[in-house]
Amino acid sequence: MASRLVLAGAAVVLVCAVQAFVLPGAPAPARLRGATEGSSKPSPSLSIAGVAATTAAFGVAAAFAKTRSRPAKTAAKYTTQTILPSLAWIKTGVKASELQPTELRALTLAGNDVLIGKTEAGALFCVGNLCPHIGTPMSEGADVIGDVIVCPLHGSSFQVSDGQLIDWCVSPPVIGPLTGLIVEKKNLLVFECRQGGFLGSGEVEVLVDTNAKKAYEANYWKGLLDAQGKDDGTYY
Ligand code: FES
Structure with missing residues (x-):
């Protein structure tokens, strides 16, 4: 122009x-x-x-x-390089005292979808909000039973302390297990969390990778360009 x-x-x-x-x-x-x-x-x-x-x-x-x-309409801000993790404690804006036992709160922290909550005994935890089965947000009706979280869609359940898988796609009968066959079994992501402030009176803080979004995008571009033979071909 x-x-x-x-x-x-x-x-x-x-x-x-x-x-x-x-x-x-x-x-x-x-x-x-x-x-x-x-x-x-x-x-x-x-x-x-x-x-x-x-x-x-x-x-x-x-x-x-x-x-x-005039700024360019398509500024090239992406990279295909490997982005290393950069961990940082991020404040959630939620005080632990505001959460009731079994209550869940979904948040996005530096591009990470997380779910903070409390077990039935009142222990604070933080897990990934997306179910490892097909990515359904757990916040859309997950139950906390004891120290286990149960996905609302096909009933997969995980330990909130370490994300360990307990049951994989158990409901509804027949359909749930069938959907479970097409995806490899995985544990749920867990994030370290703590209560900030004096004697834990402040906001809940979560340790997240602040480069997670950048790393995801770099991987996306790499796959796209590799598919066209324009990168080094190591994506596939
Ligand atoms: S989406 Fe969670 S078990 Fe299927």
């Missing part, structure tokens, strides 16, 4: 110059007429051409400056 504007402006300048100096029928330049007629008065047509050329030049410069300062 910028190059088109520059070309258009240059064309206008060229036309004006040609009209002023070259085209037959156009008045001779003042410098030449002064030599033949002895007059130093500037030609009106030359002045008009000069003004037009100057205006066009200013227009080109302004358009060029405008296009240079």
Whole structure:
């Protein structure tokens, strides 16, 4: 777009110059007429051409400056490089005292979908919010029974302390187990959590990888480019 504007402006300048100096029928330049007629008065047509050329030049410069300062529509902010984890304690804005036993609270912390909650005995925990079966948010109706969390969709259950799988896709009968066959069994993600402030009076804090989103995106781009033969092919 910028190059088109520059070309258009240059064309206008060229036309004006040609009209002023070259085209037959156009008045001779003042410098030449002064030599033949002895007059130093500037030609009106030359002045008009000069003004037009100057205006066009200013227009080109302004358009060029405008296009240079405008941000690009598709800024390339992605990478395909391996992004290393960067762990940090992130405040949740939730105090542990606000959570009742078996209550769950879904949050996104630095791109990580987590679920903080309390066991029936009142112990604080934090697990990944997405079920490792097919990614259903546990926050959409999961039950906490003792220190076990049960997925609302197919009843997979996990220990909240370490994410250990207990049962895999047990409901509804027949359909649940069938859906379980198509996905490899996995444990639930767990996150370290703590209560900040004096004697745990502050917000719940969770230890998360603040580079998780960047790493996911880098992997996505790598897969995409590898599929097109444009990266090093190590994704597949
Ligand atoms: S989505 Fe959780 S068990 Fe199927």
